[in-house]
Amino acid sequence: MKFLNISALILLLIFSTSLAVSAAEHDPDFDDFLECLGDELKNDTSFSDDVYTPNNSSYTSILRFSIQNLRFGTPSTPKPWLIITPQQESQIPPVIYCAKENGMEIRTRSGGHDYEGLSYVSKLPFLVLDLINFSQVTVDAEAKTAWVQSGATLGSLYYSIAENSQTLGFPAGVCPTIGVGGHFSGGGYGTMLRKYGLAADNVIDARIIDVNGKILNRETMGEDLFWAIRGGGGASFGVILAWKVQLVDVPEHVTVFTIARTLEQNATQLLHKWQYIAHQFDKDLFMRVLLSRMNSNQDGRNYTIQASFNSLFLGGIDRLLPIMQESFPELGLVREDCTEMSWIQSTLYFAGFPIDSREILLNRTQPSVRYFKAKSDYVQNPIPEYGLEGIWRLFYEAEANEAVLILSPYGGRMDEIPASSIPFPHRAGNLYKIQHLVYWEEAEAQNSDSYISWIRRLYSYMAPYVSKLPRAAYINYRDLDIGVNNDNGATSYPQASIWGFKYFKNNFDRLVRVKTIADPENFFKNDQSIPSLLSQWKN
Ligand code: FDA
Numbered sequence: 001m002k003f004l005n006i007s008a009l010i011l012l013l014i015f016s017t018s019l020a021v022s023a024a025e026h027d028p029d030f031d032d033f034l035e036c037l038g039d040e041l042k043n044d045t046s047f048s049d050d051v052y053t054p055n056n057s058s059y060t061s062i063l064r065f066s067i068q069n070l071r072f073g074t075p076s077t078p079k080p081w082l083i084i085t086p087q088q089e090s091q092i093p094p095v096i097y098c099a100k101e102n103g104m105e106i107r108t109r110s111g112g113h114d115y116e117g118l119s120y121v122s123k124l125p126f127l128v129l130d131l132i133n134f135s136q137v138t139v140d141a142e143a144k145t146a147w148v149q150s151g152a153t154l155g156s157l158y159y160s161i162a163e164n165s166q167t168l169g170f171p172a173g174v175c176p177t178i179g180v181g182g183h184f185s186g187g188g189y190g191t192m193l194r195k196y197g198l199a200a201d202n203v204i205d206a207r208i209i210d211v212n213g214k215i216l217n218r219e220t221m222g223e224d225l226f227w228a229i230r231g232g233g234g235a236s237f238g239v240i241l242a243w244k245v246q247l248v249d250v251p252e253h254v255t256v257f258t259i260a261r262t263l264e265q266n267a268t269q270l271l272h273k274w275q276y277i278a279h280q281f282d283k284d285l286f287m288r289v290l291l292s293r294m295n296s297n298q299d300g301r302n303y304t305i306q307a308s309f310n311s312l313f314l315g316g317i318d319r320l321l322p323i324m325q326e327s328f329p330e331l332g333l334v335r336e337d338c339t340e341m342s343w344i345q346s347t348l349y350f351a352g353f354p355i356d357s358r359e360i361l362l363n364r365t366q367p368s369v370r371y372f373k374a375k376s377d378y379v380q381n382p383i384p385e386y387g388l389e390g391i392w393r394l395f396y397e398a399e400a401n402e403a404v405l406i407l408s409p410y411g412g413r414m415d416e417i418p419a420s421s422i423p424f425p426h427r428a429g430n431l432y433k434i435q436h437l438v439y440w441e442e443a444e445a446q447n448s449d450s451y452i453s454w455i456r457r458l459y460s461y462m463a464p465y466v467s468k469l470p471r472a473a474y475i476n477y478r479d480l481d482i483g484v485n486n487d488n489g490a491t492s493y494p495q496a497s498i499w500g501f502k503y504f505k506n507n508f509d510r511l512v513r514v515k516t517i518a519d520p521e522n523f524f525k526n527d528q529s530i531p532s533l534l535s536q537w538k539n
Helices: 008-014 028-038 059-065 089-101 154-164 180-185 218-228 267-277 317-327 343-351 358-362 385-395 398-402 442-465 493-503 507-518 533-538
Strands: 083-084 105-109 128-129 137-140 145-147 204-208 239-246 254-262 285-295 303-313 339-341 371-379 403-409 432-440
Touching: 008 239, 028 089, 028 358, 059 083, 089 105, 089 128, 089 204, 089 239, 128 493, 137 154, 145 154, 154 180, 154 343, 154 358, 180 239, 204 218, 204 317, 218 507, 239 343, 254 267, 254 343, 267 285, 267 303, 267 385, 267 403, 285 385, 303 317, 303 343, 339 343, 343 358, 371 442, 385 442, 398 403, 398 432, 432 442, 507 533
Parallel strands: 083 128, 105 128
Antiparallel strands: 137 145, 145 239, 204 239, 254 303, 254 339, 285 303, 285 403, 371 432, 403 432
């Protein structure tokens, strides 16, 4: 596979007789689909309880339950023809088969956190395959591994690990309600990325249902497909059922602190310095920065900017203080700023919960779900102070009332893993990643465009200071502004390359090759799915 170039692959596929079988080319028929499903699952009497049409009284609550961005929960948002919440793996292949036969799209949803709602929104007739019932986590503390089903949340994974061991953890995201189905298949980073890399770097096996309805594991899917689903976005390749992950060692006590400084307290200078050192800290130290606007009446201004230095240290206070004193004395960290706790408590701390309320990690609902738009950037050279001051000016605009920039340092383990190890390519050479976020409230829903245009202005402003050619982006911070496929799915390689190289750099070509073999007819598609070379040729 590795030795095939793109044009050789096109030729191979065009002459392959096995590809004569094509997906339905007629308009989708809802009744035919249901009839097909009924036939396929006629011995499974309970399955009908897991199928929700818009006439079902639970349809709206099931749909809304996992919507994590209210921008895609409005009356005008396209809705699925039906939602299916399977209970067993064997129920999924018939759904794939009947959807293919009847020309319906499938959107697979695990936790529903996709920033552009791609797991539950489509312009074409579609159904949502909601894996909420696939939420089992099985930890083997002795082997330091766990199997986690796709619909499980990060919170439930962290909880289960902690129930089995005080000295094991897993390096994934900060928000406990995220589903592992989408998160691991897009990379997945959190407070331990400098020590252990991404969640996807620590996946050692997986179970997936392919476009032919076959259930495959690492051995049977082969290393190319196994490579692709660890960072290339699962939605292009099939329905991922579960992941096997390598758990990582954590000390019995870790240390956390958050130090907030305003402009009047030298936030600009501190942030400027942070850019030079945060990626070089000891691997045990992760110090991100959250930037936001605050009310102020100093210096005749209504606002100031606050930089919060928010840290996890995989060790005790006594080891942390000298490190900070040597590398970042300007921050003025003292013992009283620090708290020692267990790793599981630190996951609660970073999620903004009381640290002794571990059961909250099992809750699938976020305390507040809002309207938002996000974008991402990678910074490879420190932004000069005057560049930072330009960001502050944008923060003083009206739409930035609830805007946040989250700067997460790389370095450490991220520098050691080769860029082609998995599809996620953003490794050595990046100082930090920025997540640009703007939120707004229900009352402002009519003005969504003004908030979106604010974040686009910010993104334009950032251009000189961030990665170029391509201007890199993180697929788990999905952003349809950076390029999309055609609505009918027939997207050429050059068109998809516009967004594909931003997310995946040179790994995009290998993803296209894997896709062309795994799903040549491009059944699994969305606005930013990997194109199949055969499907674009045929269309
Ligand atoms: P969702 O179900 O929406 O799926 C996302 C994508 O994956 C969709 O395209 C979907 O079709 C596909 N997919 C889902 N399950 C699949 C399956 N089983 N098989 C095949 N395809 C599947 N990221 C991060 O790295 N670190 C962080 O700390 C955070 N924090 C964070 C906080 C909040 C509040 C949000 C809303 C998001 C984040 N994220 C994040 C981003 C998050 O990692 C990203 O949105 C993930 O894709 C979410 O996975 P879900 O399964 O929840 O989403």
